Amino acid sequence: MSTAVATxxxxxxxxxxxxxxxxxxxVLRSEWTKLWTLRSTRWSLLxxxxxxxxxxxxxxxxxxxRWTHLDPHERAVYDSIxxxxxxxxxxxxxxxxxxxxxxxxxxxxxMIRSSFMAVPKRLPVLWAKIGVFAAVTFVLMLVASLVSFxxxxxIVTGHHLQHSLGDPHALRVVVGTALFxxxxxxxxxxxxxxxxxxxxxxxxFVFLLFVLPGITAILPASIADSINPYLPLNxxxxxxxxxxxxxxxxxxxxxxxxxxxxxxxxVGAAAVGLLRRDA
Amino acid sequence: xxxxxxxxxxxxxxGEKVAVDDLTFTVQPGIVTGFLxxxxxxxxxxxxxxxxxxxxTSGSVQVNGKxxxxxxxxxxxxxxxxxxxxxxTGRSAYNHLLAMAQxxxxxxxxxxxxxxxxGLTDVARKRAGGFSLGMGQRLGIASAxxxxxxxxxxxxxxxxxxxxxxxxxxxxxxxxxxxxxxxFLSSHLMSEIALTAEHLVVVGRGxxxxxxxxxxIVAQASENAAVRVRTPDATALRDxxxxxxxxVRSDERGVLEVHGLSSERIGELAAQQSIVLHELTPQTxxxxxxxxxxxxxxxxxxxxxxxxxxxxxxxxxx
Numbered sequence: 001m002s003t004a005v006a007t008x009x010x011x012x013x014x015x016x017x018x019x020x021x022x023x024x025x026x027v028l029r030s031e032w033t034k035l036w037t038l039r040s041t042r043w044s045l046l047x048x049x050x051x052x053x054x055x056x057x058x059x060x061x062x063x064x065x066r067w068t069h070l071d072p073h074e075r076a077v078y079d080s081i082x083x084x085x086x087x088x089x090x091x092x093x094x095x096x097x098x099x100x101x102x103x104x105x106x107x108x109x110x111m112i113r114s115s116f117m118a119v120p121k122r123l124p125v126l127w128a129k130i131g132v133f134a135a136v137t138f139v140l141m142l143v144a145s146l147v148s149f150x151x152x153x154x155i156v157t158g159h160h161l162q163h164s165l166g167d168p169h170a171l172r173v174v175v176g177t178a179l180f181x182x183x184x185x186x187x188x189x190x191x192x193x194x195x196x197x198x199x200x201x202x203x204x205f206v207f208l209l210f211v212l213p214g215i216t217a218i219l220p221a222s223i224a225d226s227i228n229p230y231l232p233l234n235x236x237x238x239x240x241x242x243x244x245x246x247x248x249x250x251x252x253x254x255x256x257x258x259x260x261x262x263x264x265x266x267v268g269a270a271a272v273g274l275l276r277r278d279a
Numbered sequence: 280x281x282x283x284x285x286x287x288x289x290x291x292x293x294g295e296k297v298a299v300d301d302l303t304f305t306v307q308p309g310i311v312t313g314f315l316x317x318x319x320x321x322x323x324x325x326x327x328x329x330x331x332x333x334x335x336t337s338g339s340v341q342v343n344g345k346x347x348x349x350x351x352x353x354x355x356x357x358x359x360x361x362x363x364x365x366x367x368t369g370r371s372a373y374n375h376l377l378a379m380a381q382x383x384x385x386x387x388x389x390x391x392x393x394x395x396x397x398g399l400t401d402v403a404r405k406r407a408g409g410f411s412l413g414m415g416q417r418l419g420i421a422s423a424x425x426x427x428x429x430x431x432x433x434x435x436x437x438x439x440x441x442x443x444x445x446x447x448x449x450x451x452x453x454x455x456x457x458x459x460x461x462x463f464l465s466s467h468l469m470s471e472i473a474l475t476a477e478h479l480v481v482v483g484r485g486x487x488x489x490x491x492x493x494x495x496i497v498a499q500a501s502e503n504a505a506v507r508v509r510t511p512d513a514t515a516l517r518d519x520x521x522x523x524x525x526x527v528r529s530d531e532r533g534v535l536e537v538h539g540l541s542s543e544r545i546g547e548l549a550a551q552q553s554i555v556l557h558e559l560t561p562q563t564x565x566x567x568x569x570x571x572x573x574x575x576x577x578x579x580x581x582x583x584x585x586x587x588x589x590x591x592x593x594x595x596x597x
Contacts, residue, residue, distance in 0.1 A: 020385055026383060026384050109368050109369075110366065111375075112365075117332065118353065120331040
């Protein structure tokens with residue numbers, strides 16, 4: 001192996017290779033490669049797609065099989081649009097964890113130093129990570145929720161419960177689910193960049209999205225009611241549902257805008273940290 | 280010609296701890312400069328500051344006349360291998376280098392080329408997490424050479440390598456130097472650096488101790504080197520040599536260690552007094568001793584009093 005090095009200038013640098021420079025497009029290409037060349041990413045994305053496409057169909061099949069056993073109230077409020085995107089309950093975990101890992105994985109392995117040596121301005125790396133992950137998440141989740149939506153409608157047709165995409169809320173919920181999961185991914189990239197540690201990042205993600213609502217649930221109703229609509233998950237969720245348990249919620253796009261605001265806040269804080277802190 | 284790397288009154292604090300203390304030096308183009316100091320002297324921190332990874336608390340660092348952060352294509356100007364691994368363990372060597380190359384629009388053919396150059400062709404598609412230390416170093420070197428930079432920074436490249444790996448690194452350094460590249464190479468072992476470096480920057484406890492050529496350091500160290508004299512009449516010889524600036528030590532019966540006189544002068548003085556000599560040996564200072572003398576006061580972690588009698592290699596191994 002040592003002979004490989006006993007080379008002259010020609011082997012080390014044949015005919016002066018073309019000189020490139022760092023551009024946002026180049027960094028995007030690099031992040032695209034990074035995303036797909038890790039086994040953990042591919043598995044997480046596969047898990048998210050399977051969950052998003054399959055869980056709603058599975059639930060609908062079970063519900064229709066037991067339809068005559070359901071109580072009248074359940075049958076009365078049954079909504080095949082919401083069941084059609086029910087897979088997001090599981091998909092959000094895969095997307096959120098993967099979003100944290102996209103950045104924290106670089107810090108835990110030391111890869112971030114290579115990334116920042118190649119792109120010393122640093123922010124292009126963050127933008128590229130967000131751009132690539134958001135685009136991949138949106139496309140995959142939109143396809144998966146369409147598959148789930150149509151699969152569920154096909155199953156519930158026998159009980160005349162089906163909706164078409166043209167029905168009120170239907171298209172908004174299907175696209176909204178993909179948007180909700182995309183912004184969730186962006187939020188968790190922000191969390192990962194802020195915490196820079198996989199365990200801590202995932203813990204913060206789980207706390208914000210799943211533990212916080214549990215805490216407000218044990219507060220007095222008057223206080224909980226004024227806080228709940230503004231919690232990240234509750235706000236973001238409004239765009240991905242057609243029915244609400246009670247009137248205490250934000251409007252679909254208002255809630256989504258707030259959720260987007262939370263994601264922007266996390267990303268902004270991560271960006272400041274990225275620039276100020278040592279890698 | 281412009282300095283390749285210009286470190287100007289740089290300090291770095293981590294809380295109370297001062298890692299680098301008002302360090303100033305330059306790395307000249309076209310030669311190999313050794314960056315030498317005991318473990319914990321601030322070498323890696325300085326290199327991270329050169330590469331824009333850590334920000335100096337005060338002072339400034341420039342690469343080719345610019346802050347690293349302002350380089351439009353850093354991989355083409357300066358390639359670096361850090362001591363700590365900087366590779367995602369789940370990614371293959373090929374894909375790691377490809378992702379690095381893409382940031383600069385460097386073609387895939389160059390990725391294959393550097394993989395061949397460092398001899399990782401057979402394992403290029405395997406996960407880097409399973410690499411041995413030596414393979415990891417080779418991948419680090421491949422990353423450093425990816426952009427075919429004129430300046431290469433290597434942080435402790437021989438650390439933890441087996442003899443074959445060390446030989447490989449030496450040959451690599453020679454070929455880089457023969458290419459006319461600027462090489463800045465850190466080590467805590469003088470012997471590693473002395474083989475290839477022309478110039479030395481020596482640090483201890485974050486401060487500059489010496490910024491000089493290798494030849495000069497050896498000359499300085501040898502100037503004050505001892506002469507070993509074996510004689511059956513040690514007491515008489517000791518009296519004969521007594522003079523200002525001369526010190527005589529004896530750790531062993533019949534053996535004197537003389538500082539401050541050349542072996543020629545000692546022989547003449549002994550002849551004048553008709554003292555029989557059985558041995559007269561000038562002790563040339565090795566580079567390692569020169570280094571120990573330079574950094575003796577500034578070693579960060581003294582194991583115990585006996586540390587001073589160990590060579591740095593042994594100290595490292597312990």
